[in-house]
Amino acid sequence: MKKVLAIPDQAIVDPITIFPEACTGCNLCLHVCPVDLFLPNAEKGGPPLVLYPGECWYEGSCVDICPEPGAIVLNRPPAMRVNWKPRAECRPRT
Numbered sequence: 001m002k003k004v005l006a007i008p009d010q011a012i013v014d015p016i017t018i019f020p021e022a023c024t025g026c027n028l029c030l031h032v033c034p035v036d037l038f039l040p041n042a043e044k045g046g047p048p049l050v051l052y053p054g055e056c057w058y059e060g061s062c063v064d065i066c067p068e069p070g071a072i073v074l075n076r077p078p079a080m081r082v083n084w085k086p087r088a089e090c091r092p093r094t
């Protein structure tokens with residue numbers, strides 16, 4: 001059997017955080033990712049590895065499909081975060 005070594009890319013921000021204590025290693029997130037960010041864990045039931053963090057589109061399908069609450073979190077960069085305000089605080093357009 002041929003052994004392969006995979007080393008994660010470097011990224012300025014860490015787009016995905018997976019909490020191993022909540023993750024069951026079902027790999028659903030891995031299968032829905034449109035840019036193949038993840039690599040399955042070599043240990044059965046272990047959390048997937050984030051191999052290409054710099055490729056993340058932040059579209060969130062991994063978080064949406066995860067069946068375990070709190071197992072995976074998307075860390076959007078500040079410029080991509082929406083800041084909602086109550087309507088009363090918004091000034092009318094002139």
Ligand code: SF4
Nearest residue numbers: 023024026027029066
């Ligand atoms: S979908 Fe959730 S529980 Fe399944 S491997 Fe991904 S983070 Fe873990």
